[in-house]
Amino acid sequence: VVCRQLGCGSASGAFSALERFGVGDGLVSLARVDCRGHEATLWDCEIRGWGPYNSSIHDLDTAVVCQGFSRLVGGDGACAGRLEVRQGRAWLGVCEEQVDMKVAQVVCRELGCGEALGIAGSGRFGAGSGSLWDGGLRCNGSEPLLSACARRPAPRQGCSGPAGVICSSYTGFRLGNGSSGCSGRVEAAVRGTWGSVCASEWQLPDAHVLCRHLGCGRAVSVPAGGSLGSxxxxxRPDAFGCRGSERHPGECPVAVLGKPPCAPGNAAAVLCSG
Structure with a gap:
């Protein structure tokens, strides 16, 4: 109930606050709360013992850890797979008919992934347990969590199967160790962790897309790998296959290089016109 009220999805666990987050301070507001789990707010639960209590004892303070409403499973990583939503303690698939690109954008954002690249049919990532969610979603694409989207009744027509969502694993791009913001070593963030991109398959069309994304015009040249340090x-042992028209490299097809994936220090670099 607390997680739902705060717009934080569902609860993954309840803990002693002392063990998990340390000693609290201030007044104790509630002594005992009994919820069934379906209430919209904490105040709708049965509360026995309203405070505040002027107590300095916080040994019995409670803590909650919330998790998102969605996950992607059956793919190669956390940013692509069959879309499932949490209902109680169960994870349920979502019908293809209920998922559009706006829903996909919210899912990718909630999971800490990059841009939504596409929606896959039920055959791409398997059927899972076969259990499907009986609800529907209406997102505008800007919500921080899937649980913040409006709900709509389940469709009357049949369900073709569980939908899959494909997100870019890249959450940011930048140029480092250059003489300006428009030249330097190519660096990419995957779910918040920055690292350099391997130069083995870094080509001029990839550089054009990156320069345009950074507001630096077109790529002038692709210096030798490792010329600006590692x-x-x-x-990152990824090979981008940009055509040149993508908005940023995260929209380009990506393949993982073979083994050995990339020689140490062989980091890509680019010089843009801006």
Whole structure:
């Protein structure tokens, strides 16, 4: 109930606040709360013992850890797979008919992934347990969590099967160790962790897309790998296959290089016109 009221999805656990988050302070507001789990707010639950209590004892303070409403399973990582939503303790698939690109955008944002790249049919990531959610969603695409989207009744027509969502794993791009903001070593963030991009398959069309994304015009040249150092963090063994028209490299097809994936220090670089 607390997680739903705060717009934080569902609860993954309830804990002793002392063990999980340390000693609290201030007044104790509620002594005992009994919820069935379906209430919209905490105040709708049965409360026995309204405070505030002028107590300095916080040994019995409680804590809640919330989790998102959605997950992607059956894919190669956390940013692509069959879309499932949490209902109580169960994870249920979502019908293809209920998922559009706006829903996909919210799912990708909630999971800490990059842009939504596409929606996959039920055959792409398997059927899972076969259990499907009987609800519907209406998102405008800007919500921080799927649980913040409006709900709509389940469709009357049949369900074709569970939908899949494909997000970019890249959440940011930048140029490092250059003479300006428009030249430097190519660095990419995957779910918040920055690392350099391998130069083995980094080509001029990839550089054009990156320069345009950074507001730096077109790519002038692609210097030799490692010419601007290797940087900190992992050296990402990904090969971008940009055509040149994408808004940013996260929209380009990506393939993982073979083994050995990338020679140490062989980080890509680019010089843009801006």
């Amino acid at each position: 940087g900190e963090g992992p050296l």
